[in-house]
Amino acid sequence: MERAAKEENTKSVAPTTETTPSHFIRNIVSEDLKQGKNQGRVHTRFPPEPNGYLHIGHAKSICLNFGLAAEFNGLCNLRFDDTNPSKEDVEYVDSIKADVRWLGFDWDEREFYASDYFEQLYEFALQLIKAGNAYVCDLNADQIREYRGTLTEPGKNSPYRNRSVEENLDLFERMRMGEFADGGRTLRAKIDMASPNLNMRDPVMYRILRATHHRTGDKWCIYPTYDFAHGQSDSIEGITHSICTLEFEDHRPLYDWFLDQLNVHHPQQIEFARLNLTYTALSKRKLLQLVQQKHVTGWDDPRMPTLAGLRRRGYTPQAIRVFCERIGVAKRNSNVDIAMLEHCLREDLNRRALRVMAVLRPLRVVIENYPDSQTEELEAVNNPEDPSMGTRKVPFSRVLYIEQDDFREEPPRGFFRLSPGREVRLRYAYIIKCVNVVKDPETGVVTELRCTYDPETKSGSSQSNRKVKATIHWASAAHAIEAEVRLYEHLFTKEDPDDVAEGSNWLANVNPKSLEKLKLCRLEPILATAKRGELYQFERLGYFCVDSVDSSPGALVFNRTVTLRDTWARIEKTQKKR
Ligand code: ATP
Ligand code: MG
Secondary structure: OHHHHHHHHHHHOOOOOOOOOOHHHHHHHHHHOOOOHHHHHOOEEEEOOOOOOOOOHHHHHHHHHHHHHHHHOOEEEEEOOOOOOOOOOOOHHHHHHHHHHHHHHOOOOOOOEHHHHHHHHHHHHHHOOOOOOOEEEEOHHHHHHHHHHHOOOOOOOOOOOOOOHHHHHHHHHHHOOOOOOOOOEEEEEEEOOOOHHHHOOOOEEEEOOOOOOOOOEEEOOOOEEEHHHHHHHHOOOOOOEEEHHHHHHHHHHHHHHHHHHHOOOOEEEEEEEEEEEEOOOOOOHHHHHHHOOOOOOOOOOOOOEEEEHHHHHHHOOHHHHHHHHOOOOOOOOOOOHHHHHHHHHHHHHHHHHHHHHHHHOOOEEEEEEOOOOOEEEEEEOHHHHHHOOEEEEEEOEEEEEEEEEEEEEOOOOOOEEOOOOOEEEEEEOEEEEEEEEEEEEOOOOOOEEEEEEEHEEEEEEHHOOOOOOOEOOOEEEEEEEEEEEEEEOOOOOOOOOOOOOOOOHHHHHHHOEEEEEEEEEEOOOHHHHHOOOEEEOOOOOOOEOOOOOOOEEOEOOEEEEEEEOHHHHHHHHHHHHH
């Protein structure tokens, strides 16, 4: 089973040039190849910092980097930019690897870490000091900020800027040896405190930090900054195209400066717009906050936009890859409608999900004229989109459950499902008629419907053509299994989670109704053997998958992955508005 899924994965990763619209990065790479740049090599990398789980935004970058490499016969590395030990962890490294693999990409043996280059980066730093291009500074973080100036005002030179090379070499070595307190000194690039680009105002290259690194342990007490490590790491790996998001555009002059001063291989940096999604927060810092403050149950909560969350929710790698292809790659920031992601998912699940019947909010129905002892096995289609998936048997008997929503004692205009005196078809079964309504004498709540069935109307039989206005799903009470079903709404109530009143913060937009747990749902018996992660369509209700954490045989838990379009809800809404 696992093997079959994997094969399908690899197949659809292959670039489909006829159907894929081109984009500016693909054009650049293709042009570079034509010009014979980089000796005809294409080498990209996906460079996550292991300080959180990957999210759908990262998927865009993964698909782009691995996709271009595959398309142009190149290579793509997985490189962890692990320069900040206080926030990084092997848990994140492991999850990132699992998620990239799950998406369908492979980095072979090219799993790299910026921390593997710490010694080389230190050598680079010495080289810059020796050339008079870096100095040890005694200003603390606040002072550095103060000296930096603003967008409208130039910065001021650090009083330590003109230390001699010898003194700088001595101090930098002693920084490494652990002679100074955390934050006590930094190594800074000597560029230009008056540069209009703030990144060029003598940026910090090294800081003193006594934190145990997930790979180098306590070997180092100085760590390179991201800005000093990133470009050099790309260079060391022989990357040809360093693809990153727009916020790094202003850092490019600095990266160029380092590489030029060091006179090493110079990858070409290309920036693209990051993915933003409506009703979704896509920042690891925010996602971490949601986890830590327990707004969700963890990084893999099915409401999270993390790949782990989406997977648990029932998203398929195929759907995510198609989505990433369709949104394209552009230079300008924009907001993608989450409905588009859901659309890609429906398209994929529609093709492959087994259809079953499940009643989420059960209402008991007794068919008065159906023999008490009788059970029929009715034939049901597994997937109308794919006849090769075959058919199955669904048991039918005298006592059934239908959806509470499918009955209205006083049907509003346009409601064609069951109501007193009305007929409705039970999917794959018979036409039934509601003859009586049983209520709780105290509360007035409808507890049971008494119905009759027309034996001549069995689906597939000669009389089955008799028209009724609606078909509803059901489950046989004696045969159904019980399960918990979890329904989800967007995690945020606002399209833009950051859209908050003054004095409030984005967490105020967390949707208190984003999760609803329904216990005692009644499912078709075939689901008794459903395995974690399996996907189904519950007819009329949406796509659901078996929860990979909380579900177990005999105590099944399903997540609603995504709804089907509910036209009735739309009609009802417009009617209410009138
Ligand atoms: P976040 O902003 O969520 O904290 P990050 O950029 O700090 O993410 P990294 O680990 O540095 O996280 O990201 C790895 C790669 O993924 C980077 O090249 C980054 O540009 C890219 N990336 C991150 N977020 C997005 C996004 N929303 N859309 C596209 N690419 C992204
Ligand atoms: Mg980043």
